[in-house]
Every structure is written in structure tokens, then in C-alpha cells.
Amino acid sequence: MKRITVLGAGTWGTALARMLSNTGSVVTVWSALDSEVSTLSETRAHPNLPGVELPRELIFTGSMEEACREMDLLLFAVPSPYVRETTRRAAPYIGPGQLIADAAKGIEAGTLLTMTGVIADELKKAGAGPARLVALSGPTHAEEVARDMPTTIVSASPDPEAARQVQDLCMNTCMRVYTNPDIRGVELCGAVKNVIALASGISLGLGYGDNTKAAIITRGLAELTRLGCAMGCDRQTFTGLGGIGDLIVTATSIHSRNNRCGQLIGGGLTPEEAVERTGMVVEGLHALPAVLELSRRYKVEMPIVEAVESIIHGGVPPAMAVRELMSRDRKGEEVY
């Protein structure tokens, strides 16, 4: 039997751990929060996944040494702001060639690194690894994965064997895993789609309907594709599961935290109030500064992202930001 550790016992880490355990691996879940370790191991239930029973076989621990010892796969599922710190804690126990997958979606502000880039950077600083890195991303709400609803995901890595190993470990009759060598493109999609989902939520909060939502998804995909191609990613990635697939689910789902938070902002709450009310990580807000910086560095126009920035950090009322978006110069539909 393969041994897997999931780092992070949030909503996604817990849903993944349940799925991997039911797929036949011995699964350990590490959490930075002692209270979470004891509650999850006692109750076998996660507060954000009501009605979902966690397998008895799941091992919960707060010990990083226990979590990283002789594992076939280390799977990062902590929110993006904790990926660097978690890697730093894990580094003393990570040897060369360790298979690591990242399921957190984000781009680090300042360094502009994707999450596997952050992991590689932190391992290098600690003199650990180098690891074999994979990004695991796609349209995958935890609430549905935890209830065994048919779902698809991408195992992305320039190392085809690493991508295939993660595919094998995660694949079951409810989870279909596709490989993709374009790790940077897949990770970029996972971060940028959260910002576009915030915009979609804001439009819903303003009382706008499906026409507006379709416009945001389609033109948001154009922005994402334009940036990704300028950065040298594979154009095909943006029409795949990690691209349009994840954008559709995040911009439309009742489960999406980014969509929900955007809706609250569109309805009149401040971003701080909306995050508080959402109660879980809102990755689009963390990714926003890095996505903006990338658009400027690569000289790529991203008007929806700029509009979200004007609302979140510029104090522009959402309705005014929409008016400004709609009043831009006339142009053709082409992506470039």
C-alpha cells in the first residue's frame, strides 16, 4: 500500500485525504493547529463538510516529522499564504527525489512564484530536496469530492513520471485525473480564475444576471489566456480543466468561496467584512497583487482584474467599476 501525507486539514485537505484513503492508500493528515488534530481524530467529521464521515483509517498528526517520514507522496493543501511556512517546517524531513504535489492555488506576492515555485525555493534555501513537483488543480469543490460526485482534475508536471504517479494515486471511479506537462500554465490558471470569480460574485451581488456572468467568464478567460501566452505557457492549458473548467466552476458555484465573497462585496460589504463572513480562505484576494504585477510586467491588458483591484484596494464602488469597464474603448474580440 502507498503512504500519503496531506499537509493541511482545511476543507480541501480533508476531502482529499478521505478520497485518497478510500482509494486504497494509507493516509496521514498533518495540521498546524493542535485543536484541529484532536477534533478531527475524535469526531471523524469536518465542520465545513457536514454529513461527511471521515474514514477510521485516517491518521491525524501535528508532528511534521511523523507526517513526512517515508511517504510516497506529500500533498500540500494548506491555503497559499501558509505554503512557504509549511515547506520550511517540512524541509528537514524531505530528501532528494521526494514526490510532492501542491493543491493550493495562488501566486506569491513579491516573488511572483507559483506554489510549486515557492516549495522549490524554500527547499533549496533549507538545503533539502530537490523534490519532484506536481501541481494538482482543476474544477474540484471539496463539498462535492467529499460526497463522491464525479470530478476531474489535472496532474501537471514537466516530469511525466511524477505526473503519472500522482495520477495513479488519485484516480478512482469518482475522480478522473489527466496529466499535463504545462505546470506553470496550470498553476497560473488556478490563481487567476479566483480573481475572475470574485468579479463574477460582485456582479451577482450587484443584482446582475447570467448575461453579465457569461461576459465575465469569457472575457476573463481572454485575460488569463493573454497573460499565460505572454508568459510562455501552452495555450491549450487555458481551454482545459485547469483553465476554463476551473473558471466555470468557481465563477458559478454556490460552493465557491471567491464567488461568495465577491457577492457580499457587490452587495455592499467591505472586503474585510466579506472575508470574515465567508469564514474560509478567499484565495482571489491573496492572488490579486501578484496577478496585477504579472500583467504589468508582461504588458498584458487585464481590465476585469484591474476593476477588481479598483474595488478591493481603490475604494471604487462596484457599480462604478462596472460602468468604467463597459465604457472602455471599442475593440475587436480577439484575445491578443
Ligand SMILES: NC(=O)c1ccc[n+]([C@@H]2O[C@H](COP(=O)([O-])OP(=O)(O)OC[C@H]3O[C@@H](n4cnc5c(N)ncnc54)[C@H](O)[C@@H]3O)[C@@H](O)[C@H]2O)c1
Ligand atoms: N475548498 C475547495 O473546494 C478547494 C478545492 C481545490 C483547491 N482548493 C485550494 O486548497 C487550498 C486550501 O483551501 P481550503 O478550502 O482547504 O481552505 P480552508 O480555509 O478550509 O483552510 C483552512 C486550514 O488552513 C490550515 N491552517 C491554518 N493556519 C495555518 C498555518 N499557520 N499553517 C499551516 N496551515 C494552517 C488549517 O488546517 C485550517 O483548517 C486553497 O489554496 C484553495 O484554493 C480548495
Ligand SMILES: O=P(O)(O)OC[C@H](O)CO
Ligand atoms: O471555493 P473557491 O472559490 O476557493 O474555489 C475552490 C476550487 O479552487 C474550485 O476548483
